[in-house]
Amino acid sequence: MASIRDYMFDTAFLDQSIDYLAETLHLAVTVIDSEGVSVVSRQIEGHDDLVSRTYPFRFPSDIGGIICAAPSQNLLSQAEPHILYCIASLNSQLLRETELQETTDEMLQLSSQLNFLFKVAKKIIGIDDLRKCYQIILDEICKTIKADQGFIHTKGRWDDEIRVTRLMTDQEIDSTRKSICLKRAPTSSTIICTREDGVSLLYSPIKEKDGQTGQMVFVRALPHRPFSASEKQLVGIIENIISPTFETLRLYDSLQDLYLNTVKALAAAIDAKDEYTHGHSFRVAKYAQAIGEQLGIENQQLNDLEIAGYMHDLGKIGISELILGKPGKLTHEEFCLIQKHPVFTDKILQPIKLPPHILEGATQHHERMDGTGYPCGLQGTGISLFGRIIAVADVFDALTSKRPYRDALPVEEALKTLCEGIDSLFDREMILAFFSALLSDHNKEVLSDINMGLRYDNIQNLNQFLIELTEFAMTTDRH
Numbered sequence: 001m002a003s004i005r006d007y008m009f010d011t012a013f014l015d016q017s018i019d020y021l022a023e024t025l026h027l028a029v030t031v032i033d034s035e036g037v038s039v040v041s042r043q044i045e046g047h048d049d050l051v052s053r054t055y056p057f058r059f060p061s062d063i064g065g066i067i068c069a070a071p072s073q074n075l076l077s078q079a080e081p082h083i084l085y086c087i088a089s090l091n092s093q094l095l096r097e098t099e100l101q102e103t104t105d106e107m108l109q110l111s112s113q114l115n116f117l118f119k120v121a122k123k124i125i126g127i128d129d130l131r132k133c134y135q136i137i138l139d140e141i142c143k144t145i146k147a148d149q150g151f152i153h154t155k156g157r158w159d160d161e162i163r164v165t166r167l168m169t170d171q172e173i174d175s176t177r178k179s180i181c182l183k184r185a186p187t188s189s190t191i192i193c194t195r196e197d198g199v200s201l202l203y204s205p206i207k208e209k210d211g212q213t214g215q216m217v218f219v220r221a222l223p224h225r226p227f228s229a230s231e232k233q234l235v236g237i238i239e240n241i242i243s244p245t246f247e248t249l250r251l252y253d254s255l256q257d258l259y260l261n262t263v264k265a266l267a268a269a270i271d272a273k274d275e276y277t278h279g280h281s282f283r284v285a286k287y288a289q290a291i292g293e294q295l296g297i298e299n300q301q302l303n304d305l306e307i308a309g310y311m312h313d314l315g316k317i318g319i320s321e322l323i324l325g326k327p328g329k330l331t332h333e334e335f336c337l338i339q340k341h342p343v344f345t346d347k348i349l350q351p352i353k354l355p356p357h358i359l360e361g362a363t364q365h366h367e368r369m370d371g372t373g374y375p376c377g378l379q380g381t382g383i384s385l386f387g388r389i390i391a392v393a394d395v396f397d398a399l400t401s402k403r404p405y406r407d408a409l410p411v412e413e414a415l416k417t418l419c420e421g422i423d424s425l426f427d428r429e430m431i432l433a434f435f436s437a438l439l440s441d442h443n444k445e446v447l448s449d450i451n452m453g454l455r456y457d458n459i460q461n462l463n464q465f466l467i468e469l470t471e472f473a474m475t476t477d478r479h
């Protein structure tokens with residue numbers, strides 16, 4: 001049941017029209033709703049037998065009309081131009097008010113969309129991690145459209161698959177992807193569909209210049225209502241606006257890889273200068289990463305630690321191969337020159353705007369806990385975390401690699417040497433982290449992949465040896 005009063009904000013003209021028709025033209029007037037029920041009625045006293053006619057309102061849906069009645073057909077016909085004028089005026093008022101309502105609704109919707117985008121933009125500013133960015137956007141959209149679950153599936157660095165989920169298991173994702181809508185030919189626009197089990201899905205493709213690169217899927221489980229057209233529209237708009245951000249982040253991700261590969265190539269060039277240190281920077285980077293993982297360093301920082309590891313001997317590029325590979329004892333001057341390589345590293349890296357922790361890691365790996373290291377003689381936690389990690393990784397690789405003046409030491413002996421340097425040379429926490437990295441089977445495999453040539457006194461007893469050494473490292477007091 002709908003009546004004109006439901007759609008008219010200002011009913012003054014309607015009331016005036018009824019007064020005019022009833023009082024000036026002496027008509028009986030009844031306003032009816034869509035079901036013919038009287039909403040307003042004005043009768044003529046003393047007349048029972050009236051001639052009447054219905055004048056419906058012109059509106060997209062049925063909202064009733066006005067029934068006018070007069071004592072004779074002649075009187076009604078004379079009044080008709082006035083009646084039609086009133087009806088036409090009411091119709092045009094209805095049209096204007098409907099347009100106004102639609103514009104208001106659009107404005108409200110636009111303002112809520114802008115509000116959402118502003119909120120998301122604020123959260124993703126400065127985030128250069130593609131996965132984190134996807135997670136924020138997924139969470140925000142889910143909250144806004146009240147989705148129970150959702151996932152984003154796309155490609156990341158070197159076309160690796162990235163899957164970001166919200167309250168969804170892998171099995172649920174697989175079954176959602178197999179359901180009706182996603183089995184259809186790839187669609188280029190946001191759609192709503194219902195799964196066979198009645199669950200509502202909202203699917204939005206992620207589009208970039210090269211075409212569709214991924215998808216966002218939102219799920220609303222029963223008994224909640226299915227997604228609505230306005231929610232679909234909102235997700236469609238968001239997708240259009242954030243797609244360029246995704247594209248930029250993907251490019252940035254690839255650029256980071258390019259940067260890392262350049263650093264690796266540079267490290268390989270340095271390692272190649274000295275046949276005895278071949279592969280040293282690569283191994284140090286990997287050992288450092290294994291230590292970092294044990295310390296619970298998060299992903300992005302682990303990448304930075306890896307880069308610092310690759311770069312740690314960059315300054316050796318400025319030192320002659322004759323000194324670096326000299327089989328005999330170094331002269332005092334030669335030793336002083338080698339000790340300068342962290343300073344050269346700093347000079348090479350300064351012009352590139354690297355995060356400070358990478359630079360510190362690369363230039364502080366010869367600093368020692370008691371201040372006897374070089375180039376600055378830093379002490380304790382005055383040495384950066386990355387510097388303390390790389391120091392351990394660097395010495396372990398140096399000890400387990402062949403040198404012009406000695407053979408490679410067995411792993412056990414190298415670890416004992418590290419243990420002897422606890423607190424005086426190396427940070428105890430870093431040594432313990434390295435031991436627990438070696439104790440985990442996964443890392444042991446990784447470590448032997450890093451250096452196939454690692455020698456052991458007795459690999460079968462390595463775990464027992466590591467446990468004993470760890471206990472020793474935890475209890476020993478070097479002060």
Ligand SMILES: [Fe+2]
Nearest residue numbers: 312313365366
């Ligand atoms: Fe070094």
